[in-house]
Structures are given as C-alpha cells and as structure tokens.
Amino acid sequence: MPLVGLDPGGLAAVLAACGVPEAQRRMRARQLFRWIYARGAADFAAMTDLPAVLRERLAAEYSISRPEIVTERRSADGTVKWLLRFADGQEVESVFIPEADRGALCVSTQVGCTLSCSFCHTGTMPLVRNLTAGEILAQMLVARDRLEEWPTGRPDRRFTNLVVMGMGEPLFNYDNLAAALRIAMDPAGLDLSKRRITVSTSGVVPRIEQCGRELGTGLAVSLHAVRDELRDRLVPLNRKWNIASLLDACRRYPIRRRITFEYVMLKGVNDSDADARELVRLLRGIPAKVNLIPFNPWPGAVYACSTGDRVRAFAAIVEAGGIAAPIRLPRGRDILAACGQLKTASQRDRAA
Numbered sequence: 001m002p003l004v005g006l007d008p009g010g011l012a013a014v015l016a017a018c019g020v021p022e023a024q025r026r027m028r029a030r031q032l033f034r035w036i037y038a039r040g041a042a043d044f045a046a047m048t049d050l051p052a053v054l055r056e057r058l059a060a061e062y063s064i065s066r067p068e069i070v071t072e073r074r075s076a077d078g079t080v081k082w083l084l085r086f087a088d089g090q091e092v093e094s095v096f097i098p099e100a101d102r103g104a105l106c107v108s109t110q111v112g113c114t115l116s117c118s119f120c121h122t123g124t125m126p127l128v129r130n131l132t133a134g135e136i137l138a139q140m141l142v143a144r145d146r147l148e149e150w151p152t153g154r155p156d157r158r159f160t161n162l163v164v165m166g167m168g169e170p171l172f173n174y175d176n177l178a179a180a181l182r183i184a185m186d187p188a189g190l191d192l193s194k195r196r197i198t199v200s201t202s203g204v205v206p207r208i209e210q211c212g213r214e215l216g217t218g219l220a221v222s223l224h225a226v227r228d229e230l231r232d233r234l235v236p237l238n239r240k241w242n243i244a245s246l247l248d249a250c251r252r253y254p255i256r257r258r259i260t261f262e263y264v265m266l267k268g269v270n271d272s273d274a275d276a277r278e279l280v281r282l283l284r285g286i287p288a289k290v291n292l293i294p295f296n297p298w299p300g301a302v303y304a305c306s307t308g309d310r311v312r313a314f315a316a317i318v319e320a321g322g323i324a325a326p327i328r329l330p331r332g333r334d335i336l337a338a339c340g341q342l343k344t345a346s347q348r349d350r351a352a
C-alpha cells in the first residue's frame with residue numbers, strides 16, 4: 001500500500017497497524033512524514049532513526065516508490081517535462097518551468113479531463129479518472145528527485161512555486177487536491193508557501209470560495225472570452241456557470257492576491273480590440289492580472305494563434321485599462337510542453 005498521500009494522522013494509523021505503541025505513534029509519524037516529504041526518502045532502509053524492525057515491517061507491507069518515468073524531456077530553455085505512469089498504467093504529465101529567480105512545477109490532477117474546451121488537447125482524451133492525493137504529490141516528489149533538490153527547504157532550490165494547471169480540472173477533484181496541497185504546504189513536508197501556489201480553474205464556481213478559504217492559495221481563472229455566446233463554445237462549462245457568476249465568485253475570493261485571468265489568443269476568434277476593451281470593463285473592481293497565452297497548436301485543432309502584432313495590440317489596450325497583461329512566452333516548444341502533447345506523442349510512438 002502506498003504511503004505517499006498520507007498526512008501525519010494517516011501515517012499514525014499505519015504505525016498503529018504495524019504495532020507501534022500508542023505513546024510513540026505521534027513521534028514516529030512525524031519522523032516518517034519528514035522522511036517522505038522533506039527528505040525525499042524513496043526507501044525505508046534510509047530511515048535510520050526508525051527501529052530496524054519497524055523499517056522491515058513497513059518495507060514488507062507499504063511502499064514509497066515513485067511512479068514510473070515514461071519519458072523525461074529537457075528543453076534548451078531549461079523546461080523539463082515528465083510523462084509519468086501510475087500503477088494502473090494511466091499516465092499524466094508534469095512540467096517544470098524555470099525562471100531567473102524561481103521555478104514553477106505544473107502538476108496534473110486528473111487523467112484526461114471531463115470538460116472539453118474546444119482549444120485544449122487534454123479535453124479530447126477519452127480516459128478520465130481523478131488522481132489520488134498521493135499521485136498529485138508524487139509529481140512533486142519526482143520533480144525534487146530529478147532536480148536533485150532534497151532535502152526540501154534548500155536556499156538554492158529551483159522548484160519554488162507550484163501551479164495546478166496540468167491535465168484535468170482541479171476543482172472537480174477538490175478533496176484529493178486539498179489533501180495533497182496541505183502536505184505540500186506543510187513546513188515539515190514539501191514546505192511550499194501558499195503564496196507560491198496557484199490553482200487554475202476553468203470556472204467551477206461553487207468550489208472557488210472554498211478553495212480560497214480552506215487552502216489560501218492563489219487563483220487563476222481560464223476566462224478566454226468576454227461574451228457568454230463565445231465562451232459557451234470555447235469553455236463549455238460556461239453553460240453551467242456563466243461569465244457573470246464566475247466573476248462574482250472571483251470578487252468573493254477571500255485571498256488578497258491578484259487573480260490571474262488566463263486568456264488564450266485565438267486568431268480571429270477572441271482577439272479583437274473590442275474584446276480587449278470589454279475585458280477591461282468586466283474586470284473592473286477585481287484585483288486582476290491577465291496572462292495572454294499564445295495558442296499552442298496541436299494536430300487536428302481548428303484554431304490558430306493570433307499574430308504577434310495582434311497579441312501586442314490586445315495587451316496594450318488591457319494595460320491602458322490599468323491591468324497588467326504579460327504575454328506568456330511559449331516555453332519548451334521543442335519538447336512539446338503544451339498541455340497533453342507529450343502524452344499523445346508517446347501513445348502514437350507506441351502504436352506505431
């Protein structure tokens with residue numbers, strides 16, 4: 001049985017099952033917690049401050065092994081992308097994106113996605129299940145392993161930030177996400193500050209406030225359109241929770257941090273000057289930042305990316321409205337770092 005994903009209470013229950021006397025359980029659970037999440041042990045034998053009999057008992061019945069790394073690709077710009085395979089054969093991607101003074105790991109929360117945003121490759125993948133808390137955390141452990149950043153909390157660490165923006169809709173797997181993030185944020189665990197964690201949603205309105213209140217993380221909202229008629233087509237979840245209700249939820253978000261609005265630039269679809277002006281009007285009163293994302297094409301996509309001039313003109317209007325609107329650089333193009341692409345390439349290779 002895997003231990004990754006268990007909190008101190010869960011580990012104490014495991015220790016009870018292993019016969020550890022009640023008086024010792026809390027202390028032993030804390031030791032085990034640190035070994036797994038702060039020191040990155042992948043093997044019980046390394047846990048030298050636990051009694052040898054306990055280590056043997058744990059090794060016989062439990063595991064802290066990692067998912068299999070199917071592929072690891074390192075881009076010339078430093079981006080690293082992993083395709084990971086879990087015990088049941090299902091695969092997800094995670095991507096590490098380094099910047100000058102920090103680096104963000106982008107993790108997945110589902111295999112595939114039940115939503116089918118028309119510009120997104122993940123939405124076309126048939127197989128869907130939620131990841132467990134352990135599988136969400138395992139992506140972070142693999143990144144620390146491969147970046148050689150154990151123990152956690154090293155001042156020179158590059159994996160400093162976490163973005164929940166990989167495959168899947170995080171707020172449709174809220175309980176497992178919350179369990180994983182609590183361990184990720186624990187100073188005795190992966191020690192990632194909540195101020196450096198951002199959860200991206202396509203607009204699961206009833207969960208947004210809860211996410212802020214319970215986890216305290218930053219919020220990113222995949223807006224992509226300023227009119228319901230268009231957003232209904234790009235982000236079908238909009239038919240359930242429309243732009244007005246989504247922005248209401250953003251106004252009520254309890255964390256005092258700017259909300260990031262993601263806006264994928266689709267040529268001739270959502271990139272006009274009028275769209276930019278309407279975006280400024282809609283976001284009035286919300287502490288906001290707009291990330292303009294060049295559309296990342298995938299085989300079979302019906303969209304094209306707006307021209308560079310169009311993206312810059314759009315950005316200028318948003319900026320003139322008093323809202324920061326950085327244009328996101330496409331990272332890791334040479335390793336297919338866009339959402340869903342590596343997984344599909346690997347399946348194609350195997351099929352061939």
Ligand code: SAH
Pocket residue numbers: 117119120121164165166167168169170200201202221222262263264293294295296297298338339
């Ligand atoms: N399901 C969540 C988080 C994962 S998607 C969400 O939708 O927010 C992460 C971001 O990538 C979203 O803003 C999504 O709209 C965007 N995205 C998906 N496919 C893309 C593509 N082909 N090009 C550019 N951005 C894309």
Ligand code: SF4
Pocket residue numbers: 113114115116117120121122123166167168169202222
């Ligand atoms: Fe799912 Fe997000 Fe892709 Fe939409 S953009 S299909 S919500 S992963």
